[in-house]
Amino acid sequence: MATSPLQTPISTRRAAILQRTGEALEARLEAERERIGLWLPVALGAGIAAWFALPAHAHWIGLLLALAAGLLFGLLVGWHSRLGRSLFVGSGAAAAGILLIWTRALWVAAPVLAAPVTTSFSAIVERVEPLPARGQVRILALPQRRSDLPPRVRLTLRAGQAAGLAEGETIGVRTRLMPPPTASLPGGYDFAQRAWFDGIGAVGTILGEVSRVPGKEAAAPPLRTRLSAHIQGEVEGSAGGIAAALVTGDRGAISEADEEAMRRSGLAHLLSISGLHVTAVVGFAMLLAMRLLALNRRLALAGLVLPLAAAAGALAGGGYTWLAGAEVPTLRSFIAALLVLVAFLMGREALTLRLVAAGALIVLIWRPEALVGPSFQLSFAAVTAIIALHEGPPMQRFLARRDEPWLFRLGRGIAGLLITGLVVEVALAPIALFHFHKAGLYGALANVVAIPLTTFVIMPAEALALLFDSVGLGAPFWWVAEQALRALIALAHGVANAPGAVATMPNFPPWGFAFAVFGGLWILLWRTRWRYAGAVPLAIGMAALLAAPRPDLLVTGDGRHIAAALPDGGYALLRDRAGDYVRDTVAEAAGVDAPLLALAELGHVECNRDFCRWAQGEGSARRIILASHGRDRIEGADMAAACAAADVVISDRWLPHECVGRWITIDRDSLAETGGLAIYLGEAPEAVAALRAGDAHPWRLPQQLSGNDEAVPKAALAR
Template sequence: MAHEAPVAQDAPASGSPPGVPAGRSARPWDSLRRLARVHCTIEQFLANRPFERGPWLAVAFGLGIAAWFVLPGPWQWAMFLALCGAAAIAGVLVDQTGELDRDLGHLRLAILSTALMAAAGCVTVWAKSSLVGVPGIARPQVAWLEGRVIDRQDEAADNRVRLVLVARVEGAEAPMRLRVNVPLADDAPGAVEGAVVRMRARLMPPAPPMLPGGYDFARAAWFQGLSATGAALGPVQVATPAQGAGSLRAVQQALADHVRARLSGSPGAIAAALASGDRGAIAQADEDAMRDAGLTHLLSISGLHVSAVIAAVYFIALRLLGLFPWIVLRLRLPLVAALAGALAGVAYTLVTGAEVPTVRSVVGALLVLTALALGRDPLSLRLLAVAAVFVMLLWPEAVVGPSFQMSFASVIAIIAFHASAPAQRWFARRDEGWLAGAGRHLAMLLATGVVIELALTPIALFHFHRAGLYGAAANVVAIPLTTFGTMPLIALALLLDGAGLGAPAWWLAGKSLDLLLALAHFTAGLPGAVTMMPTMSFAVFGLFLGGLLWLALWSGRVRLWALAPFALATLATLLARAPDVLISGDGHHVGIANEAPNLLMLRDAKADFARDNLLESAGMRGEAVTLESWPGARCNRDFCSLMLTRNGRAFVLLMARGKDRIDTLELAAACERADIVVADRRLPMACRPRLLKADRALLDRTGGMTLDLTTGKIRTVAETQGNHGWFRIPERPVYPPRPAVTP
């Protein structure tokens, strides 16, 4: 008798999904089982890899803020909040399916907490924008204004004073907050905080980015409550002198003047910046050298300066109090020293102007002092997360700025690097001579500098389109010199000035600053000291930041997954090419790249601002040359014409440069022969180029734009602004009716 082969009961029939018995069609809960297995895999991943939850919550809060800036308008913001709410509900219900054989505590907590923190970040920045943001004035105007000065900044290097005031403008219904630049020749000695002044000024709406990816002053002005900026057109008149005692700004200015009186030249200007935060007297050449050498962070009061002051006071107080047995037996010295350091840090922050980066630094330093007083680890990502959330709650707009990103990225890099296994092995105690130990610590200092430079390079390229190559090596010398040499000498000199004995200390401080400046100029002058790159896209920047956070916040081999986004972002950055045509928002400035060794400009910019913006956006160094001096261009008093060849195709550009009236028929014929026409005025309908007419009518709606003729991609400022309150399409000017022409 033949035996039939047994049939496996669990073998799936042809076409049945995995896990579904043969002969039975898939049911809805089969998909639920497969989803449950994915949940269990993620849960196991989170359970097997210990990590700090606090930093990830701070990251989620920051992502919610960034989403508000990236998304274009209220409908999209509301949708983002709805998605966060749905994710939070899913986090609550993630293990309520009845199909799981294990608890999903880690996954549920991760989904719920990150969704709520992202929503909180979006709500925070949305609320602040609604509370403090004010629209700018509709159009440029010249008017008389009268108001109270609320801030005064002396900028001797630029030969001007910058006043921030709440003033009534002639013709306006309500007072507005303004920032006005006053030449030193028109300044009034009594125009200080609290005084009521009167002046005639030219006012401008806060300027949007000149080109896509450029600095967005309009956004910064929105969160500062500024309605306009401008320049005084005559002497400032003090209507009502300031009443009461001097302000902190007056104390800051007096301290800066005292330092510059004791130490002249560039060393005195930098010493004043270190002592009082007043950078107005630093020469532009020194600023540029410090920036190109990667040392510009030493000029602004930041974590380095605040930490140096607090640490010095902490250890001095600890040693001095330890000399008195009565105090040692009755008080906990670390707690008292921490309190003294905290008071010194707060005082230093107030005297130096209490700017956002300084406040951010002192908050972090106070948390470190608290950890020291409690006997906890002072350098941890958890404390850094607390400081970050504190700053983002008060200044959520700082998240998209370079100062916030660079300061926190550098500290994250330091903590993550020193917490890694190789660094800890390197720092482990060992039996060795002092020379070998010093060399080992110097090597670790250099390695730390390299890690910081690697972390900051993408941020610098995204915001400034440039990054220094030798900053790590320069900082190995500059940071110890400033921290342990220059700043203590300045503090000692100020202390000895009370007895008239500060001259030797000032001389030594000046020599240390001469050494710092020599290092900056030498480093900046080295071949290849600065890398220039075209504007980086948001997607590439997001890959860099995501990779940095993943690398820093995880532990073990899983952090190496960050190499994937790093590699993609690096490849995209290296393959990026400069746009061929760059057009400013008013159509007045046009830059041509990829055609000559230098950038070609339609006009010779009288100010450095336009030229520098065009060069940075094109990722080019050197000088710009005008089109009329380029052999390939044809220029007359009204237009410049240029032919560009890309991928075998010729593009004819026609760019207006004059203000005279052009015959309509002649203009129409010229436009018909051109592919792209650019003008800083409105062109008639008869002008119809083959591809694009970028006249004032179009640029008022789009803002500045860049054209890549190889790919055909056009980028505009408007597409990066959305419907946020600080970007508005200018109103059409209202002209008086023309008088009737009588025969």
């Protein structure tokens, strides 16, 4: 059939537009050829993130097929072009990310307890984690000869119950076990996901005393535990807890108030052993080794001082990483330090974004689940922002050495540190708001003081104190470290309590967070002018956060705790005796930084022994809420009228079928399917659930074990 004269020019124009677009992209990629490789870990991470974000097998398989199409399209565009190779490698890396995390999730699969149970059993202690600030000890235990229990459980007990408890010891316990808890509210911390990858099938509390093998001497605690106890014995209180955290990573002796102050002031990164700490250890060891080895003329003339000093630094960093428990941030920092040392030895520039990309790639291949944790995101975002800033010509010109008075040089250095801190705060703010619903605003100023204090005073004083403790002369250095630590804590409280120190927001929509992250990476990883196009998705993501409404009602997953929004922006709890954990969880989900009031004490709320009733909202969005808080059973006929007059009915118990609210009825059955709820009451009411329908991730549909209330014989407990 002949082609219409009108169709030929249109198709020709379209082909010309596509050709020009392809040529423009090819030119851009050619100009950024040294930066294209930085997107390899981003593509791998995108596949991992997509697997976590999409709920079902069909979605994962569909995305794999779409990425396969991307592979083929890249080949069709042409392997000889950078655009074709980028499409091919990027699609392949994203597909590899999906398969990697999917395989990892199946590889670590272990049975999970199906329902709460009280039972007795014997177990081998795998790990002991003291929490002196709470008066508790947390242990990982391996139940023995109990096929109805998971192979690994996490137990909490009072410090007095665990005197002398050591790893590898066999104990007998009676515990109340429950499945690893999911997020109690939408956007909250999902421990069930982390427990799955850690192989923990149940959590619980030990009831009564711990049975020990009679006459058997307890094994010596591991070095990390002994060192933490020694440090906490030399420095009391939270100062000792921070001192131990800087050396061993053990944060159990830091009080909740001081830890919260560190978070609010933007100094919490000092408590997690990561780049700052590993760099200080490696750098100090390398400097000391170079000074000592340079005294040997033969080594100096042979050019072996630098390689041997680098080896000493690597050994010191490896020992520090092992001592600190080899957590993901520490391992990531150690890997980066090794890459820096290799670059030094090769005569290459050490601190580059290629180093960061290589470290991210190694961590993601080794532990792909780390991607969705705040630790991975915060640490890599901070390092990427710092290096990208200092690679830029404006910052290099500002910090370039020049002939000027020392006072000017000092001021320029402080200004550079402040600018770096501000850039890091901006880069970390979306991540902090997504995970914690709050972000410190004065962190850059606090870190100008805290980082030098920690790097040049606290850590060297601790190192010298531990060294001189071997001959009983460490007391003066411990005094210096304690005074500096108390100054650090005072700084944290001063900044945390300053007006406007913390910005709080409700739940960050996941799609908005994805836009913000992509826009930020686009700005940081490219070098030419098209990097500024990343401001568009970044602005869209932040606009989604700022436009997110605060929920009118929050209902925890067990239905016991209900928070209602107040006209002044605060929130009130139905049960005023809720603990600190519940209050913190609700405040984070609501995006508030003020104390939660008691709902029953408010004038517009009517309460009796069984229910509270109040009006929520104004005008056409006004809704009547009926919430139960009693324990007595009420007949359905007696509840029917009250339920029918309410728009929303909430109960932590099973409601009779006669109780039906005008819009939604929430009880134990519905909460088992939805988990916690964030309810938005308006012209079109909406309820957002913590659990997604059809979620097929393995920690949502695990291989479950049924409980067994039968007690283990006393003879078995004694073995």
